[in-house]
Amino acid sequence: MFRCDDWRVPPTPPEQPRANQFAHLLTLVAANAIPAVGWFTQEWSAATTLIVYWFETVAGLLFIYARGVLQQRWNPRRGHFRYEAPQSKDPQGKPGSFIKGFFFINAVFCAAHGVFIAVILLILSHNGNAELVGLDWRSAGIGCLQMLVIVVVDFLVDVPYLRRWSFGVLEQTANRSFGRVGVVHLALIFGIFAAAVTNSPARMFGVFVVLKTLYSLSTALPMYEPATPPKWLSRAMNRIRREPEGQRFEDMWVKDQAAEVRRRTRNDEVWTGAGR
Known part of the structure; x- marks a missing residue:
């Protein structure tokens, strides 16, 4: 029988220096602060806020892909080329590039996500909630530019350490980063839909902005x-x-x-x- 004391948890992958961890925490806080501050203090509309959130998803995906490509080149591991997913029944792994597969699947998701947001915003425009749409391209552009700077800084913090990363660190980074944004964006989409059918659309969307921010910040906690x-x-x-x-x-x-x-x-x- 397999007993609890037959196995011990191995050491976790080497962590980055504390300065890097602190830098990642700062970029996480900044990335969440931009749309939250825009919505609550700068009178951003739901459309403007959603576009900034969506751009964060796309930019984050591109730079996760860049991390994967560089690490695969500098420190090739079996998982890069024959990735064995959790709960996989094939110990030989699936042939093909892990990072390319990750990028393709999530790029399709991002594209579909953008279309979905556009449809929801059209619904809002046609059911009398035009004030929620009110897309301000200047504010959206500034917000997206700020997001891009944050994502680039977050990427540059990792670059010097990619050669030392285990494949597990890349896998965890990819799954955590996009999983966080993907789940939160789905919540926001349903949130804006709920806002469209309630009597207090702005208040309802504000609740989802708060929940999105809290959920994103919770991902900074260590995995249990x-x-x-x-x-x-x-x-x-x-x-x-x-x-x-x-x-x-x-x-x-x-x-x-x-x-x-x-x-x-x-x-x-x-x-x-x-x-x-």
């Missing part, structure tokens, strides 16, 4: 990956779930964690066939 599950969770799940005979929830937890460590280790193996 305990070697064993909390005891209260184990007790509850052992009562609810029926594990295979002789196994407990905590045993399955540790087994899954060990499989995840092996996956990360395989992805981070030095790639010797990059030129083949």
Whole structure:
């Protein structure tokens, strides 16, 4: 039987210097402050705010792709070329560039997202909420330019350390960065839709701006990956779930964690066939 004490969590990937972590925190705060300040103090419309949010997504995607391309060139790892995704049943990994696949999927998402925002704004214009649309191209342009500066600074902070990054750091950076923005943008889209059908559209959209900001800032917190599950969770799940005979929830937890460590280790193996 797989016991909880059969496995220990390996050391996490080397972190960047504290100065870099602080710089990333500052850029995260600044990126969230620009649209929030614009909406609450500069009388930005929902359209102006959404365009700035959407531009942040696109710019962030481009510079995540740049990180991946540079790291793949400077420090090629197995995950760059035969990426094994979480819960994958094929230990050999899927052939193809991880960063190109990531870019293609998320670029399609960004394009569809832009179309969706345009449709929602048209709906607002036609149902009497034109004050929410009121797109100010000058404010949107300034906001997007400020976002671009922040994203570039965030990228330049990482460049000197890309050679030292493990593949896991790139994977985590890509998933965290775009996952955060993607989820939040979906919330904003539904928020602007809710604003369109309520009697207080501006107030409703303001609530979603606050929630977006809080959610984004929460991603700066370290990931919680305990070697064993909390005891209260184990007790509850052992009562609810029926594990295979002789196994407990905590045993399955540790087994899954060990499989995840092996996956990360395989992805981070030095790639010797990059030129083949």
